[in-house]
Amino acid sequence: MPLILYDMPRSGHAHRVRLLLSILDVEYEQVMVDMPNAEHKSAEYLKLSPLGQVPTLVDGDIVITDSTAALVYLAKKYAATNWLPEDPAGAAAVQRWLSAASGELYRSVVQARAGRQFHREVDFERAEAEATRLFNWMQSELDQGTWLAADHATIADLAMYSYLRVADEGELDLAGYPAIIRWLADVEKLERFEPMVRSQAQP
Amino acid sequence: MPLILYDMPRSGHAHRVRLLLSILDVEYEQVMVDMPNAEHKSAEYLKLSPLGQVPTLVDGDIVITDSTAALVYLAKKYAATNWLPEDPAGAAAVQRWLSAASGELYRSVVQARAGRQFHREVDFERAEAEATRLFNWMQSELDQGTWLAADHATIADLAMYSYLRVADEGELDLAGYPAIIRWLADVEKLERFEPMVRSQAQP
Known part of the structure; x- marks a missing residue:
């Protein structure tokens, strides 16, 4: 089944x-x-x-x-321990980003996009402030290494990728964060990568 | 060290x-x-x-x-697989609540308490609505089993416990959720349990 x-x-x-x-x-x-x-x-x-x-x-x-x-x-x-390391430090490094996906990313990029694209009632000012903190942090992490949680791609990268790729749909600009832009492209080079579906252009 | x-x-x-x-x-x-x-x-x-x-x-x-x-x-x-199961379904069940701790719990109880106790600027209406959804869900889960993610306590219970115990500090009332109240007491019976520090009574 x-x-x-x-x-x-x-x-x-x-x-x-x-x-x-x-x-x-x-x-x-x-x-x-x-x-x-x-x-x-x-x-x-x-x-x-x-x-x-x-x-x-x-x-x-x-x-x-x-x-x-x-x-x-x-x-x-599927015993994909390259995608989710089993050792304490490796698992914790991934978990830090899974937590960010449900926390910091949700409160920033997800909210801004929901407001702009799906017309949800959103505190844009707060979402944008949180996005700036998140982007600065990711930029600094991705300046130090290719991937977020290990020296190879993990589910941490996948958890953070999808909404970052459409940050512009929340009117959030990644232009000042070259390491994030480089990392988005690296995720897209993964074998059997499947793109995030973009929203239709607004009328 | x-x-x-x-x-x-x-x-x-x-x-x-x-x-x-x-x-x-x-x-x-x-x-x-x-x-x-x-x-x-x-x-x-x-x-x-x-x-x-x-x-x-x-x-x-x-x-x-x-x-x-x-x-x-x-x-x-510390190889505490009773606290974090290693099998796919067990690990996913725990992760669902770790995600809730960073997501639904943060957006409801943590926010309401931060607003009431630490005078942060908070959308109380939204926090309260999210708390009602969270409490109903937890109540229904804890009606079906003693613990959140397994037939024994796991880190899912610890991740959710601390803020639930002080929900009243956010002026959120658990009186209508007997299964949550029962579960809070069960967490407190764990060996070497250490209580959450309450805020001082407001003047």
Whole structure:
């Protein structure tokens, strides 16, 4: 029975998982969740994902309702210890960025884009201030090494990539952060890389 | 050389790590960071933790600047697989809550408490709405099992505990969530449990 990914094309949360599935060459069935028509808040979907979040990864009886948890699951299941190191320092270095994906990245780039593209009510000033802190930090980390958490790509890079690639959709400018731009390109050179879906040009 | 924890008594982020250090019976040196006097934004501390966050865990050359990453590090280093399962489904179940700790919990309870106790500028309405969603979800999960991520306590429980225990300091009421109240008490029965430091009564 193949894995099932409850998916939404423009969700960066979903893209992270799609990206690792592609990289690990795992077959899966894609089920689209019609978020514009609030299918993610339907009684049926809430039974799967109690907070109504996309993506959800289903593997038989196992239901994973969070994108970083899905990354951990896939790396472990397919014994991809290059993608999720098992040693204490390596695992902690990855976790620092998984936490940032749910925290600092969400509060900055994800919010700014949701406000600009999906017209959510957002405190842009706060999102932009948090984005500046995040970008400065990433720039400084990526000035010191090719990848975020190890001397090779890990799920930390995939967790951070998707929304950074569309930062401009939140009217956030990466021009001042050459190391981040270099790193985005490096992620895109990974074997079986699959691009993030851009929003349509605004009218 | 013992571990060093850069700590702040009333930080729930720091308490998570202190709690696991105590439970695992790990010796460490505690260094207080004077957050009221902005020591966490000093040049010296920013060299350690680029985003100026507390806690930071230091183990020789290894510097861990995030509380969930510190929990992962300690569980791995002390081979505490009961606290962090190694199998794909078990690890993903824990990660779902580590993500919630940096995401849903931060945006709700942490924010509400920061606004009420530390007079940070906070969108209380949004924090309260997110808290209601989080509490309903936790209540439903804890109605089905004693612990959050496994049939025993894991770092998922520790990551979620500290701020939930002081939810009232954010003027959030857990009275309608008996399973959460029961779970808080169960965490407190763990061997070598160490309590969360409450804020002083407001004048």
